[in-house]
Amino acid sequence: MKITDIEVIPIFPRLASRYAERRVDLYGIDCRVVYKVHTDAGITGYGDMRVRPYAKPSRDAVAQFVGLSPFDFINDHRSAVPSGLLCALYDAMGKHLDLPVHKLLGQKKRNAIAVAAWTRPASPEIFRDEIKRAAAEGYRVFKIHTCTYHDVFEQTRLATEVAPESFRIHYDFNHNRSLGSALPIIAELERNFPIVGYIEDPFDKSDIDGWKRLRQQTSLPLIMHGTPLGGVQELIYGLADMYMIGGTLEDTMAAGWACGRANVQVLLQFEGGTLGKAMAMHMASVLPTHTAHSINLDDQYAEDYTTETIPVVDGASPVPNGPGLGFAVDEDALARLASQSLVERPTHVGVLQMPGGNTYYGPSYISPTNITGHQEGVDRGFRSSIWEDDGSAEFAKVHDRVKKEGVFRAD
CATH class of the missing domain: 3.30.390.10 (Enolase-like, N-terminal domain)
Structure with a gap:
């Protein structure tokens, strides 16, 4: 062929x-x-x-x-x-x-794979609604990046109000902190919010000492996204409890087998629709220690070009058993999706309200870290939001000033 x-x-x-x-x-x-x-x-x-x-x-x-x-x-x-x-x-x-594809990858170890819901960084109120939505759809884990313009403690507090007892949050900390700022944040989350289940990339991957010292001081599983030293060296140093593996297929599977030998959990993150998730399910099914969740984007879309999608039941999705990836394609649906256009960003400005009463406007989201100089997660009690063009004279005035000055503090 x-x-x-x-x-x-x-x-x-x-x-x-x-x-x-x-x-x-x-x-x-x-x-x-x-x-x-x-x-x-x-x-x-x-x-x-x-x-x-x-x-x-x-x-x-x-x-x-x-x-x-x-x-x-x-x-x-x-x-x-x-x-x-x-x-x-x-x-x-x-x-x-x-x-099925998994027959070309190795011996299948499991028939279903735990999966996580996902969204982009969101306000505490939207995050609460996302947690409620995900739980209703059968998910038991939710991955989200923390960010400089939303308060992670307020996000977590509101999520706790609506999540089932067994639900867990996987926070990606963006590899942008030092031990001095990350440790107290993680300690407070661990102490006060049992819903927090995983911390990904609290530090840059080169901060070997930071990873090792944090791992000694928290019981929350630490996830390292990628294995820049090749996989085995990370295991020798004991940098993380779990590894999100990726790269070429050869690299991904080699790291997965190595972690399997060391009895260390791995997880996959595939950004695609139904077929991308199907590939992740096949790969995860043969890796010995892919007993953690897989992160996929199929829950982001209202439509796809396959005739079926992959269900989520009790926090997991089945490994497909049909030939190939296991899903048929609707050519008419594919043509329709190809004829559509990217949804562009609306005209907008960012609004930041600081706890002391000051309000700032900018071209988009404004991070309090740019105002205070702190690392992410240190500032508390602020509100950052988007103001889309509502046709008002007030919006036009602010938008025009932002275009001229950039971020400014309201008079």
């Missing part, structure tokens, strides 16, 4: 209806690209991935792979192969052999 053509199809699926008032926050999440691999055996493989709005994936970039066999990409190590294309190649291989 040889590859005869690779189509590269940008698509723009509509986001979930709950995001209608969050167009600034979710900008670009509706930008994905589908790879459609044609073969001389009459088999077509599909895969997709999220891309940045400014990215321009082209057919020319993958033309070099035409004429090769999809089987040339087993456990591939080439960084030039986009993850969405690799999904499509495995989809074609599995269909050709009438086998």
Whole structure:
């Protein structure tokens, strides 16, 4: 079986209806690209991935792979192969052999994979609603990045009000702090909020001492996103309790097997729709210690181009058993999503209200760290929001001043 053509199809699926008032926050999440691999055996493989709005994936970039066999990409190590294309190649291989993709990766260890809901950084009130939504949809873990312009303690307090007892938050700390600022924040979260279950990337990965010292002082599992030292060295140093593995397929699986030998949990994060999540389910099913959750973006969309989506029941999704990735494609739906356009950001300004009573305006979200000089998470009691153009003279006045001055404090 040889590859005869690779189509590269940008698509723009509509986001979930709950995001209608969050167009600034979710900008670009509706930008994905589908790879459609044609073969001389009459088999077509599909895969997709999220891309940045400014990215321009082209057919020319993958033309070099035409004429090769999809089987040339087993456990591939080439960084030039986009993850969405690799999904499509495995989809074609599995269909050709009438086998699910996990049969091409190893021995399946489990039939279902724990999965996490996700959203972009959100105000405490919106985060509370997201937790309630996710729990109702069957999720038991929610991943979100903390950020400089929302108060993580207020987010957590409101989430606790609506979450089931077994629900857990996975906070990504953005690898931008020192031990002196991260430790008291994590200690307070651990002490007062049992809903906090995981802390990802509290420090830069080069801060080996910070990782080791924090791990000695908290019982919350620490997650390191990526293994820049190759995987084994991180295990030797004992830097984290869990590792979010990625990179090329070869690197991902090698790190997963190494962690399995060391009895250390791993987790995957795949940014795509139904087919991207399907690939993650196949990979996670064969990794010995992928008993943590997988993070995917399929819950962000109101529509997809597969005829079915992947359910979430009791916090987990089943590993597909059909040939290839396990899902059929609706070509009409694919064409419709390809005909749609990226939802642009609305005209807006950012508003920051500090606890002392001062109000600031800026081109978009304003971080209190830019006002106080503190590291993320130290400031408390502030409110940061987006003011979309409402047609008022007041908005026009503020927007015009922001364009001229940048961030300013209200008179």
